[in-house]
Amino acid sequence: MPVLEARALVKTYLSRGAPVRALDGVDLAVERGEFVAIMGPSGCGKSTLLNLLAGFDRPSAGEVWLGGQRIDGLSEAKLARLRRRRIGFVFQFFNLLPALSVAENVELPLLLAGQRRRAARRGAIGLLNELGVADRRDAGPALLSGGQQQRVALARAMANSPDIVLADEPTGNLDSAAARGVLDLLGEARRRGQTLLMVTHDARAAAAADRVIRLRDGRIVADGRLEPARTVPDLLDLGGDQ
Ligand SMILES: Nc1ncnc2c1ncn2[C@@H]1O[C@H](COP(=O)(O)OP(=O)(O)O)[C@@H](O)[C@H]1O
Numbered sequence: 001m002p003v004l005e006a007r008a009l010v011k012t013y014l015s016r017g018a019p020v021r022a023l024d025g026v027d028l029a030v031e032r033g034e035f036v037a038i039m040g041p042s043g044c045g046k047s048t049l050l051n052l053l054a055g056f057d058r059p060s061a062g063e064v065w066l067g068g069q070r071i072d073g074l075s076e077a078k079l080a081r082l083r084r085r086r087i088g089f090v091f092q093f094f095n096l097l098p099a100l101s102v103a104e105n106v107e108l109p110l111l112l113a114g115q116r117r118r119a120a121r122r123g124a125i126g127l128l129n130e131l132g133v134a135d136r137r138d139a140g141p142a143l144l145s146g147g148q149q150q151r152v153a154l155a156r157a158m159a160n161s162p163d164i165v166l167a168d169e170p171t172g173n174l175d176s177a178a179a180r181g182v183l184d185l186l187g188e189a190r191r192r193g194q195t196l197l198m199v200t201h202d203a204r205a206a207a208a209a210d211r212v213i214r215l216r217d218g219r220i221v222a223d224g225r226l227e228p229a230r231t232v233p234d235l236l237d238l239g240g241d242q
């Protein structure tokens with residue numbers, strides 16, 4: 001049984017009174033432990049798809065299934081609880097809480113899950129260390145660069161070891177060394193059995209996935225599994241553009 005599934009998913013927004021069909025019948029089944037990259041031009045519906053899969057927004061038609069449960073009709077409270085338990089989400093524009101420090105942002109999901117303050121702090125600092133931003137632990141998010149905020153957002157999403165991680169362009173603002181740190185962390189998560197969906201524009205980031213889906217005008221136009229084998233550091237050392 002797929003861990004996450006979209007069935008005939010449609011999302012229509014109203015933009016200045018005119019309907020914009022952001023998703024136009026998307027069928028997608030993600031198996032447990034898969035690492036899926038979603039690619040496609042700007043405006044093709046990638047963020048919309050991720051938001052619907054996480055239950056942040058509701059489809060205009062179609063269904064979203066999580067672990068065998070249909071979730072698109074659940075109440076906000078139930079969706080929030082489900083997300084807190086099962087989903088880590090990295091927003092395209094980070095959405096860090098400005099009133100909290102970097103470390104507090106990452107601790108928050110751990111505290112909400114019932115961890116004690118000291119353990120939550122330890123977990124947060126460990127993740128920030130892995131991502132190379134632990135030295136900014138006491139700063140407010142606004143004082144960080146875009147790339148640093150992105151890594152803090154990833155640390156927050158991973159803090160609870162959620163079984164599903166949805167990441168919207170998690171390497172979008174990073175230089176290649178920082179991107180490597182992010183992809184290493186995602187690779188480790190997959191080895192631990194977590195399921196990952198990552199929106200990306202970066203072919204090298206996509207090469208770290210085992211399956212690449214291409215969206216265009218709100219539809220899936222390609223869906224292919226890649227050869228396993230190469231490691232993320234190999235792929236990032238290939239050189240070429242960037
Ligand atoms: N809240 C919204 N209101 C109106 N139109 C939206 C909204 N969000 C997204 N769109 C439109 O839906 C389409 C898909 O957007 P999006 O999912 O953000 O694409 P991507 O992430 O692939 O760049 C675009 O045409 C975008 O302008």
Ligand SMILES: [Mg+2]
Binds near residue numbers: 046047048092168
């Ligand atoms: Mg987007």
